[in-house]
Amino acid sequence: MYLGFGSIQQVITDKELWEPLARLADYYSVPRTVNEARVFLRQVCGLPETRATEAMRILSQGNYLIPYDTLGYDERYSRPALLYELSGTRAREVQDRLSRSHVLFLGCGGIGNLMAITLVTSGIGHLTLVDDDRIELSNLTRQYMFTESDVGELKSTVLARELARRNSTVEVTHLEKAIASLDDLESLPAVDLVVVSADTPGLTDLVNTHCVRAGQTWMNVCYVNDIAVWGPLVVPGVSGCWDCRRIIAREPADDPQLSAVISRINHRYQAPSNGPVNMLASSLASLDALRHLGRFGTARSLNRRVGVWTHELLLDWQEAELNPACNTCGAYSGQTSRSEYASRGESVE
Numbered sequence: 001m002y003l004g005f006g007s008i009q010q011v012i013t014d015k016e017l018w019e020p021l022a023r024l025a026d027y028y029s030v031p032r033t034v035n036e037a038r039v040f041l042r043q044v045c046g047l048p049e050t051r052a053t054e055a056m057r058i059l060s061q062g063n064y065l066i067p068y069d070t071l072g073y074d075e076r077y078s079r080p081a082l083l084y085e086l087s088g089t090r091a092r093e094v095q096d097r098l099s100r101s102h103v104l105f106l107g108c109g110g111i112g113n114l115m116a117i118t119l120v121t122s123g124i125g126h127l128t129l130v131d132d133d134r135i136e137l138s139n140l141t142r143q144y145m146f147t148e149s150d151v152g153e154l155k156s157t158v159l160a161r162e163l164a165r166r167n168s169t170v171e172v173t174h175l176e177k178a179i180a181s182l183d184d185l186e187s188l189p190a191v192d193l194v195v196v197s198a199d200t201p202g203l204t205d206l207v208n209t210h211c212v213r214a215g216q217t218w219m220n221v222c223y224v225n226d227i228a229v230w231g232p233l234v235v236p237g238v239s240g241c242w243d244c245r246r247i248i249a250r251e252p253a254d255d256p257q258l259s260a261v262i263s264r265i266n267h268r269y270q271a272p273s274n275g276p277v278n279m280l281a282s283s284l285a286s287l288d289a290l291r292h293l294g295r296f297g298t299a300r301s302l303n304r305r306v307g308v309w310t311h312e313l314l315l316d317w318q319e320a321e322l323n324p325a326c327n328t329c330g331a332y333s334g335q336t337s338r339s340e341y342a343s344r345g346e347s348v349e
C-alpha cells in the first residue's frame with residue numbers, strides 16, 4: 001500500500017494495516033482530533049491499542065496530519081500551505097517568516113523578472129530591485145513582466161509597478177543604480193537574501209566579498225548556454241562561499257598576455273538567452289529561496305552550484321563546501337553558529 005506520493009511516500013507492507021489506514025483516511029474526510037482517530041481505529045476497525053498507536057505513528061511521521069484550518073485559514077496562500085505542511089513544517093509559521101523576509105535583486109532581467117514574481121506571489125514581505133538598464137525589444141523573449149509599450153522604460157521601475165499589481169501586501173522598493181564597487185554594495189539595505197541576477201562581469205566576486213564581510217546570505221542564478229544554473233546559496237559562516245572552491249574558470253594569472261586576450265573575448269561574449277532555460281533556473285532558484293527563507297526543507301543549492309543541462313536533461317552540481325583555508329571567508333567562518341543553523345532543521349553537510 002502506498003501512503004502519499006513523492007518525498008512523503010511510504011510503502012506499507014503490513015497488510016493488516018491496509019484496510020484500517022484506508023478507512024481512517026476516509027474517516028478524515030472531515031476534521032477529526034487525534035483522539036477520535038485512535039478510538040475509530042480501535043472500536044470501528046478492531047485494532048488492538050499497540051497497532052492503533054503504530055498506525056497513528058505512521059501518519060504522524062509522514063507529515064500526513066495537518067491542522068484542520070490549514071487549507072482555509074488564508075485562502076490566498078492555502079495551496080502552497082499544503083506543501084509546507086507535507087514538508088513537516090507548520091504552514092502558518094512558514095508564511096509568517098516569508099512575510100517578514102526582505103530580498104534584494106541585483107538585476108531585473110529575465111531571472112529577476114521571474115524570481116521576483118514568484119517570491120511576490122508567494123508572500124515575501126519586501127523586495128528591493130536594483131538595476132539601471134532600460135527595456136529593449138530583445139528582452140521580451142524572456143522578461144515576461146515587460147510589454148512592447150514598456151520598451152525604453154527603466155526595468156526596475158516597470159518591474160516594481162507590475163509586482164505591486166500582483167500582490168498589494170508586498171512592499172517593493174526600486175533603485176536605479178549600477179553596481180560597480182564594494183562601496184556601491186555597502187550603500188544598499190541589509191536584507192535576508194541577495195540574489196545576483198545580472199551577468200555583469202566581476203559582480204559575483206564583489207557580492208561574495210561584500211556578503212561574507214556583512215554576514216549576509218546571497219545566491220547567484222544564471223544560465224550557461226543551455227544549462228540552467230543556481231547556487232551556491234552562500235550563508236556566511238555556515239556554508240561554502242563563491243571562493244571556497246574553484247567553481248568557475250578563471251583567466252591564467254601566470255600569463256598576462258594570454259589572460260588579456262581571454263578577458264577581451266569573454267567581455268565581448270553575448271550569452272544566448274531563451275525563455276525556457278531562464279524559467280527553469282528561476283523556478284528552481286525561487287524554490288530554494290523560499291525553502292531557505294520559509295525554512296521548509298533544505299535549500300538544494302546549499303554548498304553546491306547546481307545545473308540542469310537542458311540538451312541532455314542531466315542534473316549536475318559542483319561541490320561548494322566550506323573551505324576553512326578560503327581567502328575570502330576563512331577568517332569569518334564560524335561567526336554564524338552552524339549548530340544554530342542546524343537547529344532550524346537544515347542540513348549543513
Ligand SMILES: [Zn+2]
Pocket residue numbers: 240241242243244245322323326327328329330
Ligand atoms: Zn569561502
